[in-house]
Amino acid sequence: MSKSVVSAIRKDYLYKLAQDGKRMDDRKFDEYRKITIEPGVITHAEGSARVRLGKTEVYAGVKLELGEPYADSPNSGVLITNSELLPLASPDFERGPPRENAIELSRVVDRGIRESGMIDFEKLCIEPGEKVWKVFVDLYVLDHNGNLFDACALAGLAALCTAKIPFERFGLGKDVPLPLATSPPISCTHVKFNGALMADPSLDEELIADARLTIALDEKSHFRAIQKGEAGSFTLDEVKEITKMAQSNVEKIRNIFKKAVKR
Amino acid sequence: MEKIKLIDEKGKRIDGRGAKDLRPIKIKVHPLNRADGSCYIEWGTNKIIASVYGPKEAQPKHLQDPLRAIVRCNYDMASFSVDERKRPGPDRRSSEISKVIGEALENAVLTNLFPRTMIEVNIEVLEADAGTRCTGLTAAGIALADAGIPMRDIPAACAGGKVDGKIVVDLRKEEDQAGDADLPIAILPRTKEILLMQMDGDLSEKEFYELLDLLADACINISEMQKKALLDRYKQEEDVEEDKETKGKKTENKEIKKEEE
Numbered sequence: 001m002s003k004s005v006v007s008a009i010r011k012d013y014l015y016k017l018a019q020d021g022k023r024m025d026d027r028k029f030d031e032y033r034k035i036t037i038e039p040g041v042i043t044h045a046e047g048s049a050r051v052r053l054g055k056t057e058v059y060a061g062v063k064l065e066l067g068e069p070y071a072d073s074p075n076s077g078v079l080i081t082n083s084e085l086l087p088l089a090s091p092d093f094e095r096g097p098p099r100e101n102a103i104e105l106s107r108v109v110d111r112g113i114r115e116s117g118m119i120d121f122e123k124l125c126i127e128p129g130e131k132v133w134k135v136f137v138d139l140y141v142l143d144h145n146g147n148l149f150d151a152c153a154l155a156g157l158a159a160l161c162t163a164k165i166p167f168e169r170f171g172l173g174k175d176v177p178l179p180l181a182t183s184p185p186i187s188c189t190h191v192k193f194n195g196a197l198m199a200d201p202s203l204d205e206e207l208i209a210d211a212r213l214t215i216a217l218d219e220k221s222h223f224r225a226i227q228k229g230e231a232g233s234f235t236l237d238e239v240k241e242i243t244k245m246a247q248s249n250v251e252k253i254r255n256i257f258k259k260a261v262k263r
Numbered sequence: 264m265e266k267i268k269l270i271d272e273k274g275k276r277i278d279g280r281g282a283k284d285l286r287p288i289k290i291k292v293h294p295l296n297r298a299d300g301s302c303y304i305e306w307g308t309n310k311i312i313a314s315v316y317g318p319k320e321a322q323p324k325h326l327q328d329p330l331r332a333i334v335r336c337n338y339d340m341a342s343f344s345v346d347e348r349k350r351p352g353p354d355r356r357s358s359e360i361s362k363v364i365g366e367a368l369e370n371a372v373l374t375n376l377f378p379r380t381m382i383e384v385n386i387e388v389l390e391a392d393a394g395t396r397c398t399g400l401t402a403a404g405i406a407l408a409d410a411g412i413p414m415r416d417i418p419a420a421c422a423g424g425k426v427d428g429k430i431v432v433d434l435r436k437e438e439d440q441a442g443d444a445d446l447p448i449a450i451l452p453r454t455k456e457i458l459l460m461q462m463d464g465d466l467s468e469k470e471f472y473e474l475l476d477l478l479a480d481a482c483i484n485i486s487e488m489q490k491k492a493l494l495d496r497y498k499q500e501e502d503v504e505e506d507k508e509t510k511g512k513k514t515e516n517k518e519i520k521k522e523e524e
Contacts, residue, residue, distance in 0.1 A: 042390050043308065045343035055296040059389060061343025084351055087337055088314040088385040090297050095337050095353060138342040138351060140387070142312060143295045169346060 004092055006207045014208060018196035025054075025202060030245040032200040035253060037154060037260035039162040047163025047178065049261075051155040054202065055145035060155035061138050062163040062178075066170060069125065069132040077124025077132045081110035083139040083152060090144040108187075108227045109139065109153050112216050113160065116185045116224055123179040124165075133165060135178075146203035149189045149214050149227075154257065157184045161261040185224035186253050187216035188246040197238060199245050213242055217250045269438055270427040276438070282431045283477055285421070288488055290402075292496035293409050298385075300410025302492075304402040307435055308392035310344075313402035315410040318380035326381065331374035333381050336365030338399055340388040360396050361386075367420075367449045367458035368403055373413040382412060393439040394422045397447050400459065405489050409496070417493075418458055419486040420449035423478045425466060430474045432481050446471075448478050452486035455479060 006014075017023060027033070033054030042048035047062035069076060083106040085093040098106070113119065124133040137159065139152045163178040191201040191209035198205060206212070210232025216225035228234070234242070270276055280286070286307030295301035298314035321327040326335075338361040342351045353361075368384060384406065386399035397420035404417040423432040425444040439445060444464025450457055466474065 042310070042341075042343055044346055044390055048343060057295070059341070061341060063343050063348035065348055082342070082351060084341075086339070086385065086387055087316075087383065088295065088298060088301070088312060088387055091316050091319070095339070097352065136342065136348055138348075140341050140389070142387070143297055145296055 004090070004203075004207060006204055010204060011208050014204060015194045018194055018198075023198065023202075024204065027200075029196065029198045030249065032249055032253070033202070035154070035256050037158050037257060039158050039261050045159070046166050047159040047161070049155045049158035049162065051151050051158065053147055053151040053154075053200070055143060056147060056151045057141075057143040058148070058151045058155045059140040059142060060152070060159035061140070062159045063136045063138070064163075064166055065134045065136070066126070066131055067134040069129060073121075074129035075125045076121040077119070078134040079110065079114055079119065079121070079137070080134060081106045081113065081137045081139070081156065083109065083141065085141050085144070085148075088143075089141045093141075093144070104227075104229070105148055105152060106139065108149060108214060108225070109137070109156050112153050112185060112187055112225050113137065113156060116182065116216075116218065118157075118180050118182050118184045119160065120179040120181045135160075135163075144203065146201050146206045147189050150187055150200065153187045153216070154253070157186075158257065158261050160184075183219050183254075183258075185216040185218040186250045186257065187214050187225065188249050188253070189214040190242045190245060191230075192232060192234065192238065197241055197245070199249055213239070215243065215246045217246060219254070221247055221250075267437065267441060268427070269441060270429055270431075274429075276426070276431065278435060280433075282429060283481070285433045285481060285484065286435065288485070290405065290488060290492035292405060292492050298406070298410075300406040300408070300412070302402040302405035302409060304398055304405075306394065306398040306401075307433075308390060309388070309395055309398045310390040311386060311388050311395065311398050311402050313384065313386045313399060313406040315382065315384050315403070315406045315412065317382040317410070318377040318412070319383070321379060321381035327379050328374075330378055332372065332377035332379075334365050334369035334372055334374070334384060335381055336361045336368060336384045336386065336403070338364055338386045338388075338396070340391060340395070344388045344391040360399075363459055363461065364396060364400050364403065364449075367400060367418060368407065370456075370458050371404070371414045371416060371418045371451055372407065373415065376413055382407075393434050393436045394447070396420070396459075397422045397449065400449050401485055401489065405493060408489075408493055416451045416453040417486065417489050418449050419452055419482040419489060420447065420459065421478050421481040421485055422447035423474045423481070424464065425470060425474075430470055430477065432474075432477050444470075446474055446478070448475070448482070450479060450482045452483055 045061035212229040449459035
């Protein structure tokens with residue numbers, strides 16, 4: 001598999017910019033690119049959203065099916081999160097079963113949804129041990145220009161927040177909105193290269209990054225999910241600095257999110 | 264179950280169209296940033312995005328042709344594009360459609376110009392409502408042109424069939440499911456050569472040729488829309504370039520003034 005390479009000259013340039021406190025697209029270190037959230041873009045889906053984060057573009061679709069619960073949780077509905085890195089999105093993505101990157105991406109988004117308790121899984125049970133709703137969250141990456149973690153997390157959440165249970169399609173009565181308990185945690189991704197810490201990495205920044213850190217914070221600013229990636233390391237002070245960046249950004253993103261899904 | 268009436272006494276279809284009318288079509292050229300060429304199309308409720316990468320090194324190597332480029336197509340449906348969730352990833356249906364679309368496109372591309380390379384076409388169905396292979400192929404044609412791949416012409420595609428005993432163009436889902444026949448075709452509008460043709464159902468010889476004529480006309484209409492969308496996109500680009508130029512000049516002037524001071 002080929003992998004995008006950042007030329008040495010561009011890497012040097014990014015390093016130099018970072019030393020002067022600058023980024024290639026003129027953003028501040030803690031500044032996000034423009035976020036656009038459009039829910040309800042796919043009428044065939046139970047819930048859907050299109051999210052653009054700068055030039056990165058992701059579609060999320062929620063589908064519900066009836067199925068059996070897991071044996072260890074007979075009273076709970078089932079959540080299945082899956083991401084597709086479409087060959088449309090980047091010259092590096094190929095068709096076929098998901099690889100490491102796609103699996104990490106889906107699992108991080110899955111944890112963000114599952115552990116937040118935002119879905120009331122008990123209410124998704126129809127007959128204990130027999131019949132429950134299975135909630136599929138499918139993330140389709142159309143254009144990869146950096147920070148898929150945040151784009152996918154937002155798209156998945158927005159799709160869920162606008163989703164309905166398709167009682168009608170299964171001849172069980174009228175559709176109702178998916179029972180959601182709390183307002184969801186919002187995740188922020190940061191990278192580190194050459195000692196500089198930046199929020200919302202662009203593609204080039206992501207490719208030359210030594211380390212990556214995603215933090216999800218809920219409304220009380222409590223930590224709800226963390227994922228560190230790549231081979232580099234963070235010092236405790238760096239983690240604290242990132243937390244500060246995340247706290248201010250989460251607030252802004254939550255406002256955009258609430259405005260978009262009106263929930 | 265009572266059979267739904269798909270064509271009323273006045274010859275109107277369930278969405279009010281006549282037999283020859285297409286669903287509304289919206290085309291956006293170059294919606295993606297990473298791909299060399301791309302196109303987003305809304306055709307009725309179909310929503311499809313197509314991208315082109317290449318010409319690039321042919322992978323796997325054994326597919327390389329020392330005399331020409333190969334065109335590889337990946338047609339894929341999103342899990343949420345249909346009512347019942349579709350398992351993500353390739354299946355037998357999508358593999359077949361990928362093959363016939365790839366072959367149709369390869370015919371249009373001047374492959375002899377790029378020996379040993381591969382041109383990758385990706386078609387993603389975000390929302391499906393019958394006629395996705397034709398919609399996808401139409402979008403792929405535009406994406407190829409957008410990527411600057413030399414072609415004999417931009418292929419255009421449209422499906423038609425028989426509904427309630429009448430020949431109609433551009434079936435929607437209800438018509439496709441309850442109809443008696445389905446005939447998707449793709450043509451090269453300039454020469455009217457047929458690049459893709461599949462059929463299932465039941466058509467008499469007369470009906471078949473009648474439908475083929477209607478579809479050829481429909482493809483010519485679609486071809487005009489394709490060309491218009493491409494021209495519009497590059498018209499916009501020119502405007503942007505002009506803006507940049509005039510802006511550049513202004514700042515230059517300022518700098519000159521500063522120097523004078």
